[in-house]
Amino acid sequence: MGPLRGVRVLEFAGSAPTAFVGTVLSGLGADVVRVDRAGAQEGAFGPNPLTRGRRSVAIDLKSRDGVERALSLAAHSDVLVEGFRPGVAERLGIGPQHVLGQNPRLVYGRLSGWGQSGEWAERTAHDLAVLALTGALETDPETGSPVLPPSAYLSSFAGGGMAHAQALLAALYERSHSGRGQVVDTALSDGAALVTTLVHQWRSAPGVHTVTDAPHYAVYACADGRYMAVAAIEPRLYQALLTQLDLLGVPDLADRDDPAQWELLRSQIAARFRLHDSGHWVKVFSAVDAGTVPVLSAEEAAHHPQLAARNAFLELDGGRQVAPASRFGRTPVAAPGPSPVPGGQTGEVWDEWVR
Structure with missing residues (x-):
């Protein structure tokens, strides 16, 4: 099932971003076979959503026979x-x-930290280094704090895995016209830089303030130490925010259109949120669209009514995992299968793909 039904993907086990590509393509219906090294241990860190939904073959790539077997599988991929x-x-x-x-x-998809070219190509590329070099960790000169948090998701998965999956699908589409494959080279650094497109645009103009600096686009602490996220960009959302915080009509309310007043406004909003615990504010904002929502834990997110309505999470491998993201009207995807035992389908895949 799924729009990629019948597409064969050979994934060589390695980095987390590469595994994420396999998870994305498998979630779209592709037949993904993971090449694990001979002797790999199952479930060293528990059920792994980055290996779910595919089969596994065990191959020793340091032996001539193993390389020949890998080439045979690639010939049918x-x-x-x-x-x-x-x-x-x-x-x-x-x-x-x-x-x-x-x-x-x-x-032929190649996903690496710095890409296949450039003087840094063979350097180690951990997420923090990639984010720093691409501008994603630029500090705000006024506050000294990072513009964006140092999240691994931005480089490894959004900038790396998702960008690579998109590029592979584009190459498959081109192949349907030309009949020819090609090499697709994706770097985590390239993808992370692409994801920060607006950050670079905003920061290229000295003195320009952006919504990411604004008090109506920020996170505020409540009395119980939990947080509420405010994204009240549109005027109607901002009006609703002020109404629920009982700030409408306050004589010295700072002007949100004047960046020079933002710190004062930020302090006024923060003081209101600190008056009550998060449960109070969740109730207050649950019935109104004010762009204001609670900052949830992973456990809480899985039970949020909106995410539950979308079936955003599923039970798999004895625990909760995130479901494939997109919904297809004509070619729906099946629920992903569990993580395979490394090498558990070696004979099965060989008989099906090669013999």
Whole structure:
């Protein structure tokens, strides 16, 4: 089931962003086979949503026989995904020059920290370093605080895995016209920079204030130490916010259109939120659209009525996981299967794909 039904994806186990690509494509209905190293341990860290919904084969890529088996599987694949450092796949004998000759329709995906080119290509690329170098951690000169939080999601998954999955799908679409595959090179740094497009635009003009600096787009502490997130950008939302906070008509209320007054306004809003605990504010804002919502824990998010209505979470592998994101009207996707035992389907996949 799903729009990618019939598409075969060969995923070489490695980094978390690469695994996320496999999860995304599997969630869209692709037949994803994960190549685990021989002797890999099952569930070392418990059920892993980054390996769910696919089958696993065990291959020793350091042996000639293992490389031959990998090449045989690649010859029967539509997409190959690897997250090795530049040059590793070539040294193993499974690089593009080894694979595309026998399967010219293959989309060969390469996902790495800094990409396949440039003087940093072989450097280690952890999330914090990628975010720092791409401008995502630029500090606000007025407050000294980062403009965006140092979240791994921005580089590893949004900038890396999701961008790579999108590029692979684009290459598959192009192949439907040309009949030819190609190499797709995605860097976490490229994707993270793309995700921060507006940040770069905003910061390119000295003295320009943006909504991310504004007091009506911020997080505020409540009396119990929990937080409420305020995203009251539109005037109607802002009016509703002030109404619920009982700030309408306050004589010295700061002007939200004047950045010079933002700190005063921020302090006024913060003082109101500190008057009551989060439960009070959740109740107050639940019946009105004021762009103001509670900051939830992962456990609380899974039970929120809106997310529950969308079936955003599912029970899998004995625990809760996030469901595939998009809904398809004509080609619905099936619920993802559990994480495979490393190498558990080696014979099955070989018989189905190769023999």
